[in-house]
Amino acid sequence: MPVRDATSRERTSMHSENRLKLGLFGANCSSGRAVTMVPERWSGGWQDNMRLARMADEAGIEFMLPIGRWKGYGGDTDYQGATLETVTWATGLLAKTKRLTVFGTVHAPLFNPIIAAKEFVTADHVGEGRFGLNIVCGWNEGEFEMFGATLRDHEQRYEYAQEWLDAVKLAWSSETDFDYAGRFLKLKKVRAWPKPFGGTRPLIMNAGASDTGQDFAIRNCDALFMSTKLASLDRRKATRAAASSERPSRPSGVMSTSSFMKG
Numbered sequence: 001m002p003v004r005d006a007t008s009r010e011r012t013s014m015h016s017e018n019r020l021k022l023g024l025f026g027a028n029c030s031s032g033r034a035v036t037m038v039p040e041r042w043s044g045g046w047q048d049n050m051r052l053a054r055m056a057d058e059a060g061i062e063f064m065l066p067i068g069r070w071k072g073y074g075g076d077t078d079y080q081g082a083t084l085e086t087v088t089w090a091t092g093l094l095a096k097t098k099r100l101t102v103f104g105t106v107h108a109p110l111f112n113p114i115i116a117a118k119e120f121v122t123a124d125h126v127g128e129g130r131f132g133l134n135i136v137c138g139w140n141e142g143e144f145e146m147f148g149a150t151l152r153d154h155e156q157r158y159e160y161a162q163e164w165l166d167a168v169k170l171a172w173s174s175e176t177d178f179d180y181a182g183r184f185l186k187l188k189k190v191r192a193w194p195k196p197f198g199g200t201r202p203l204i205m206n207a208g209a210s211d212t213g214q215d216f217a218i219r220n221c222d223a224l225f226m227s228t229k230l231a232s233l234d235r236r237k238a239t240r241a242a243a244s245s246e247r248p249s250r251p252s253g254v255m256s257t258s259s260f261m262k263g
Contacts (some may be wrong), residue, residue, distance in 0.1 A: 012222065015130065030072070052064075057098060066090070071143045086104040087104035102130060103132040103134045106136065120172075124197045129198050134225070137208065176192075177189050204223070
């Protein structure tokens with residue numbers, strides 16, 4: 001059977017002609033986004049996630065986006081106390097759906113970029129071009145301590161993330177047996193096969209809120225996740241216009257979940 005291409009347009013449109021893209025956020029965590037003790041609160045379990053993904057797929061919802069959570073909040077509610085690792089979660093849901101785009105949320109400082117690139121490609125092949133990457137440059141210090149990882153200062157987080165993402169993109173590219181020598185990463189004779197499905201790369205998202213974070217997203221990503229409570233509509237329009245002028249060769253649109261997408 002011939003391999004179907006995954007065109008950049010298909011990826012950017014999330015396999016949908018709707019201009020407004022709708023998605024579900026945080027289903028991989030117990031309680032979802034509701035801090036509550038009611039018995040019917042969201043379980044976050046695999047069977048419920050699989051049923052939800054299939055319902056979303058059939059209803060025409062464009063994407064599911066997980067939270068990269070390693071440690072719940074404890075207390076009486078233990079909000080997000082149980083979580084499913086996001087790349088494994090995405091791979092499983094992609095195998096159970098036909099059209100839905102599913103993101104993995106990954107903390108760059110916790111994952112070797114070459115291992116990560118291989119994980120993403122595997123998920124992308126399972127979903128035939130429907131995997132997306134949500135890259136996180138920093139996170140909660142208490143969770144980083146679980147891994148023995150140091151939380152860098154704000155500017156260095158994005159400097160490291162730039163090298164990390166450059167290495168991932170090189171592993172996805174036609175380059176073979178390449179070296180990478182950066183300030184933080186020293187990689188030798190990297191060989192990474194297969195490449196992403198169909199000859200194009202997965203969508204990349206980032207949720208940087210600072211000027212540095214938004215600059216990083218504009219330079220490197222297809223989508224900038226923004227919270228409406230932190231920005232007025234006028235400010236969001238200005239950010240969208242600035243991103244469009246920064247990347248004039250690429251179209252822009254708007255995604256749901258208070259986010260902003262640059263095709």
